Amino acid sequence: MSRPGLWTAGTDLLSRRGALLVTAAAVALGATLFFSVFGAGEGPARSAGADSFSRSALGYHALAAFLEQAGATVVATRYQPLASVGPQAGLVLLEPPTDPDLAEDVRQLVEGALDRGAPVLVVLPERSWQVDAWEPSRVARVDPVTVGRLAGLVAVVTGVAGEEAVDGEDASDVHTTPRRSVRGLARQHWEGPLAEGARVALVEPQTLPLEGSDMEPELFGDLGSVVLRDRERRLTLVTDPDLLNNHGIGRGDNALVARRLFLEPTAGGPAPAVWVIDETLHGFERAPSVARELLAFPLSLFTLQVALLAIVAIWSAVRRFGSPLPLPPRIPGGTATLLENTARLLDMGGHHGVTLHGYLEAVVDRAGEALGVGVGEGRRDRITRLSAAARQRGVGEDLEDIARRVAALGRRLGDGATAERERGDAFILARRLHRWCEEVLDGAR
Numbered sequence: 001m002s003r004p005g006l007w008t009a010g011t012d013l014l015s016r017r018g019a020l021l022v023t024a025a026a027v028a029l030g031a032t033l034f035f036s037v038f039g040a041g042e043g044p045a046r047s048a049g050a051d052s053f054s055r056s057a058l059g060y061h062a063l064a065a066f067l068e069q070a071g072a073t074v075v076a077t078r079y080q081p082l083a084s085v086g087p088q089a090g091l092v093l094l095e096p097p098t099d100p101d102l103a104e105d106v107r108q109l110v111e112g113a114l115d116r117g118a119p120v121l122v123v124l125p126e127r128s129w130q131v132d133a134w135e136p137s138r139v140a141r142v143d144p145v146t147v148g149r150l151a152g153l154v155a156v157v158t159g160v161a162g163e164e165a166v167d168g169e170d171a172s173d174v175h176t177t178p179r180r181s182v183r184g185l186a187r188q189h190w191e192g193p194l195a196e197g198a199r200v201a202l203v204e205p206q207t208l209p210l211e212g213s214d215m216e217p218e219l220f221g222d223l224g225s226v227v228l229r230d231r232e233r234r235l236t237l238v239t240d241p242d243l244l245n246n247h248g249i250g251r252g253d254n255a256l257v258a259r260r261l262f263l264e265p266t267a268g269g270p271a272p273a274v275w276v277i278d279e280t281l282h283g284f285e286r287a288p289s290v291a292r293e294l295l296a297f298p299l300s301l302f303t304l305q306v307a308l309l310a311i312v313a314i315w316s317a318v319r320r321f322g323s324p325l326p327l328p329p330r331i332p333g334g335t336a337t338l339l340e341n342t343a344r345l346l347d348m349g350g351h352h353g354v355t356l357h358g359y360l361e362a363v364v365d366r367a368g369e370a371l372g373v374g375v376g377e378g379r380r381d382r383i384t385r386l387s388a389a390a391r392q393r394g395v396g397e398d399l400e401d402i403a404r405r406v407a408a409l410g411r412r413l414g415d416g417a418t419a420e421r422e423r424g425d426a427f428i429l430a431r432r433l434h435r436w437c438e439e440v441l442d443g444a445r
Contacts, residue, residue, distance in 0.1 A: 031301045048131050048139045050095035050123075050241065051282045052076045056139055057247035058129060060094050064277065066255060067262055073274040078286045081278040082112045089274040090119035090234075095241055096157075096281050098125060098149035103156045109278060110157055110235070119234040119272055121261070122157050123241050124150060124178065126206050150178045154208070157237065158215065158230075178206050178239055194219040194227055194257050201252025202226065206240040219243075219257065227261065234269060236261070352426035353409045359430060360406050363437045364399075370441055390440050397436035405429055 047054040052064045053076065064074045077084055085091045091113040096106045113120045125145050132138040190200040200219065207224030215228035215237060228237045238261075242248035249255050263271050279285075294303045331337065346355050364382055367373070373385050387399040409425055 026305075046136050047282070047284075048137050049129060049282060050125060050245065051279055051284070052094065052277045053279070053284070054137075055246065056137070057245065058127065058139060058142075058241075059246050060123075060244060060277075062246045062249050063244050063258060066249065066258065067275060070259055070263055072263055074277065075274060076277045076279050078279050078284045079288060081109065081276055081280060082116065084274075084276045085113045085116055085118035087117040087269075088272050089276055090121060090272040092275050092277045093120070093122045093157075093281065094277060095123055095125035096153065098128075098145055098153045100149075100152065102281065103152065105281060106153070107156050109281070111159075114233050114235065117234075119236070119269075121236040121238065121275075123238045123244060124153065124206070126241050147178060154178065154237070158235070178208055188221040188223065190219060190221045190226075192217055192219040192225075192227070194260050198253035198256045198260075200226075200243075200257060201254055202240055202242055202248070205242070208237070208239050218261075227257075229266065231266065347423070352422050353406070356406050356409060356426045356429055356433075360403060360433060363433055367437060367440050386440070390436065393440060393443070395436060395439040397432050397439065399436055402429060402433055402436065406433075 047059065048056040050058045050060065052060045052074075055061045064076065067074050075084060081091060091109065093106070093109065096102075096109075110120055110122070127142050128145050129139045129143075130141040132140040188205075205221070205223070205226055207221070207226055208228060209224050215225075215230045215235070217225035217227070218229050218236075219225065219227035224239075226238065226240050226243060228239070229235065238244060243254055244258055244261075249258060262275060265271050293299055346352075361379075364379070364386065367386050368382055371386065371389050373382050373389070377385070383399055383403050390397075390399060405425075406429055409422065409429065
């Protein structure tokens with residue numbers, strides 16, 4: 001007996017409350033599809049440092065955008081960069097850290113890429129910076145990197161440091177120690193394959209000495225080399241970051257030098273079709289995670305939609321704990337039920353005139369007792385006296401008129417008039433009679 005009640009309750013719950021969740025789930029699904037097609041997604045990381053995400057003067061966002069417009073494929077990877085490099089996919093290290101504790105990480109990336117036959121391009125740092133604590137996309141302070149730390153990094157990249165990490169504070173190899181020019185010597189003549197027909201613009205360039213190095217200079221001046229290449233190992237070293245960063249790539253013909261550097265073939269082989277920029281050394285490493293992608297915009301809308309649908313499904317199928325709920329009684333108790341059933345029986349009998357005549361007699365007896373009209377008088381006389389008394393009290397309804405219509409309704413019933421019309425007339429007369437009785441007993445309204 002309890003199953004129909006539970007099923008009805010579950011159906012009502014789904015239809016009333018579940019409809020809201022279904023609507024929300026449908027909206028979330030539509031928003032997911034819309035933003036998946038037209039949205040920009042989570043977007044790159046916010047940064048102000050020397051990386052491909054940064055739009056500050058120190059960053060390389062302009063370089064990545066320039067290479068993509070020039071036809072190259074640029075991938076900024078945040079997880080296992082060596083898995084993406086090869087003979088046709090080169091590795092780019094933009095200003096790797098000079099911290100000796102990270103020297104082994106830099107060495108593993110460079111040697112791992114070279115072992116896979118991938119070209120490697122390393123841009124040496126010239127400055128260290130501190131990011132604004134209140135605005136991560138702004139640089140609060142810039143300091144020069146010590147020459148000793150730079151020399152240690154050059155030794156790690158070029159393989160001079162051997163198997164042990166280089167301390168970098170005291171550089172003993174002259175050809176691994178960078179030089180920094182002063183402003184008075186900044187304007188110099190640049191030579192090399194990358195400088196042909198190009199006006200290189202560098203202010204106070206950072207260079208490496210020409211003597212004693214196994215790498216061939218591709219762009220050099222009076223003070224030393226800015227770009228050096230090891231053609232056999234396909235290793236390229238850029239000593240001055242201002243040649244390629246956002247601050248310098250738009251100066252002079254530096255963009256032309258960048259195009260030749262990345263896109264034109266060299267004696268070491270053709271230019272790779274893909275350049276993979278490592279961002280793990282800059283602290284942006286992030287392992288792939290299905291859960292994180294599902295919770296990130298815009299897939300988070302799809303996750304919300306699935307969760308809402310799951311709630312609807314569970315909610316609609318849940319069963320109540322404890323004993324079964326009692327079913328409602330087939331016939332409710334109380335006087336209201338008795339009156340309703342009596343009225344239905346009288347209506348089904350069809351004797352509306354007889355019922356209305358009895359109601360008239362009851363109203364006349366009640367009003368006569370209240371107004372002191374004698375019970376022994378005839379029915380017509382009592383109605384006449386009650387009607388006169390009601391008019392004196394300002395009652396709007398006329399009891400005599402009601403009595404005549406009740407008598408006429410009884411005659412129409414005997415004559416066989418349509419039941420629907422009789423029912424309507426009887427209802428109107430009953431309401432008039434009830435209103436007359438209330439006004440007589442309680443006063444006109």
